[in-house]
Amino acid sequence: MGNAVQKPQQSSQPDQELEEQESSSESSTFTCEICIEPVTLPNKKFKNSNRCVHPFCTDCMVKYIQVKLEDNVSDIKCPALSCDQSLDPLSCRAKVAHQVFDKWCDVLCESTVLGLDRVYCPNRECSALVVNECGGGGSLRKCVCPNCKKLFCFKCKVAWHAGYRCEESGEMRDQNDIAFGVLSERKQWMRCPTCRHCVELVKGCAIVRCRCGIEFCYKCGKKVDHHWCNCRRSSTICMWVFHLCIVILVVWPFFLLFTAITRKNQHH
Template sequence: MGNTLQTLPQIPPPPPPPRPDEQEEEELQERRPEVGNREFTCEICIEPASIRGKKFRNGGRCSHPFCTDCVVKYIRVQLEDNNAARINCPAPNCGHALDPRACAPLVGDALFVRWCDVLCEAAIVGSDRCYCPYRNCSALILNECGGVVKKSTCPSCKRCFCFQCKGVWHAGFGCEESGEIRDTNDVAFGRLVERRKWNRCPRCRHFVELREGCKIVKCR
């Protein structure tokens, strides 16, 4: 049986961005009073708007007529509903993405920080990662050491957690037993077990400490 080769369809490259001289000329045109007061029709809301202060500029990538209010709403929907890292220009058949730097002054600090977080997460897809389990932190943490990592310290809040079960650090207890920790006494006892390096009998599950003698201990 011979091999069959399948020809993949060719995807046309996105159109090139406007040249710097064209972009500068467009900016100069919009600064002129007779042009700045002119209206354009937004392709999203289909409403007329003044060019000056209302027309969105995509950092020179493309120049489709959108009003800034519609672009901000479009970005918010893409982030909150779709969690999209790459937000494409809303114009049909446009291969350009929105420039985050051009959008930053429009969307506000909170939405721009959310966008940056989504971009960072998309850049590390496939990496061994988790979030800090403490609710007032929730920082994104990467396993940069490789291998199996258990006890870890959050670089943001400096508190310990378990990288394996993604929970608060359960000193003296295994991941499967972390749900059995009920109060501060259990936490304090677990820290004592960790500090004294006690071992746990695999049969009766009691903690034991070997002070001297043979290392072979028989469970009673």
């Protein structure tokens, strides 16, 4: 009777282990949604760094990544229709070839650079890629190449044209023009907005008159029709002083004359 009780217990353990093995084998088997083939090896299932879990085999995903990189796609999405997760390049590094991973890195860098203002150094011995990481759009002009340390204009992509505007950079014909431009920039001379001759302000008001007859502001370089400019506070003060002088020199004598005539009429 004791043997009859122990016999079922010994035979139940192998049956339980067999059921666990069958259940585990069923859970490790999946069908790839790309090639529609059953996959029995659990290590063949692609894992997107636990961002998303979809039944794709590793071989199909490697081919999928290669096709996307051939189209210069940097942000590779999961191929599942209802998934918007991006593939993690670092988690895919061990699954793809070294050449594929290097190309993926190049495409990522190129897509990042394309989103920023960039220019190549105009120095022929350098030609380094310079990226405007500070923003500012077309306002960036004078800058230094981080590689060769030479000045150049970021806007017109030529060597720095000291003392000349970007639209005038093509007028520099020889070394004398370049030297004069450097001197003009160092002395902070201002060019007339009409005839483009250089004018030096030694002292006095910021509103100067060029030899061509045009009056302009020495601070901002803009042509003015009156003896003031609102670009600087000092120019604004000069405007008020000018108005005050007009009042004193013109209005005040008329006021005194009117007062004298009024008193004379009162005496009569």
